[in-house]
Amino acid sequence: MRLILAPMEGVMDHDMRDLLTGINTFDLCVTEFVRVTETLLPNRVFYRTCPELLQGARTSNGTPVRLQLLGSSPEYMALNAARAVKLGSPGVDINFGCPAKGVNKNRGGAVLLRDPDELFSIVKAVRDAVPDEFPVTAKIRLGYEDKSLFLENARAIEQAGASELAVHARTKVEGYRPPAYWEYIGKIRENLMIPVIANGEIWNHDDAMRCQSVSGCTDLMVGRPSLVTPNITAMIREAVGPMSWPSVLQLILQLSDRDRKNGKWQYHPSRLKQWLNYLRKAYPQAQSLFERIRALKDADVILEIIYSDLARAA
Incomplete structure (x- = not known):
């Protein structure tokens, strides 16, 4: 089982990543998103979001950190992805899941789940710009207003050349309200050849086992649970309780x-x-x-x- 620390805009910055990876056994962290508009961003923007780039793209305990981009321009997403790996990021993650109104209003995050062709164009442009040895990954929700395009979106991302896909098991409209619909992740996993990572409502060992059983996914991503119970990986891997x-x-x-x-x-x-x-x-x-x-x-x-x-x- 791989456990991945999810990006959380405005919360999971460098210091919080370093603090949580220091007491957990995460296999990977993904940064808060770097917002890409129609420009090639200067190096300092990448270093500000991901200071770990200056230390081999790892936290102080050695956990790898992958930089995440958010935007809707295939051309500029590609240019900035190439810069990210040149600066040391071990791959690039693309954000198609952010539910924030301001982000969605500006054609970023989950709003792009309305258009599978747009997802394909962005992922393909990034994949073409990033050397083959670096993974290009994406994170999605099950849809924007509804789940009608959940499988079409996932297939578009795979066909564009993504290395793996993380799926938050709710739509944008469903936000973070329970339950998480892990069965939809299972349908995605059954239809894709690339690895699929399950995300949503994984608060402890029992949740993790149920999620794996329902989704068929081995690898899991957690965000909010790491802030609620900071020893989350021990809770999941070893079935222990919350730290004191x-x-x-x-x-x-x-x-x-x-x-x-x-x-x-x-x-x-x-x-x-x-x-x-x-x-x-x-x-x-x-x-x-x-x-x-x-x-x-x-x-x-x-x-x-x-x-x-x-x-x-x-």
């Missing part, structure tokens, strides 16, 4: 230290609240901490509260 709350507090302190060192301290309060919003789905203590810091904007004051909580929990 004191251990989570230690992780929060590690993120605090990174944000201070990396010049993100002024943004740390909002970033921490965002993470606690996920953590409170599994930890009652996270709900309590969230309520106590909700109105606070001073990162140093928040840090004192976290240290106090850790001392009481020890």
Whole structure:
């Protein structure tokens, strides 16, 4: 089983990837998307999204990191994909799954699932521009408004030359509401020759086993579960429970230290609240901490509260 850390725009940045891969056994990470319009982006844009390019495209514990692109222009997606691998990305992933309204309004992400021919054109252009030894992968949802094109979209991506396909088992309209329709991933897998990766509602070992059984996929991708229960790969691989709350507090302190060192301290309060919003789905203590810091904007004051909580929990 391969476990892949999903891209999550505005959440899964370099520091969060590094933190989570340090305590997990992910086989691969995919970055937040680089937005491609009608231009060849400068190197600094790629390095900003994927600082790991400067260290062999791996996190500090050695987990490979693949850069993701989002856009609708085959020509400029191809040009930027070629630049991404030239800068060191071990392949390129294409985002056809982002449900954000602003992204979809500008012809990016899941809205492209309305047109299989457009998917084909983009993937083929990228595949033609990237040397054969580098994988070109894609992530999709089951559709935009409905699932009527789910198989046609998947086939178009395969026929265009994609190396593998990750499928989030819901449409754009379904968002992140349970359930995940793993059976549709199974139909895709049965009809494609390339590897298919299942994504959606994989929160623990039992979910992973059910997903594998229903979809027939060996490889899985997780995003939100890694933020809710940070030891997610051990939960899936070893059927253990969530890590302890004191251990989570230690992780929060590690993120605090990174944000201070990396010049993100002024943004740390909002970033921490965002993470606690996920953590409170599994930890009652996270709900309590969230309520106590909700109105606070001073990162140093928040840090004192976290240290106090850790001392009481020890």
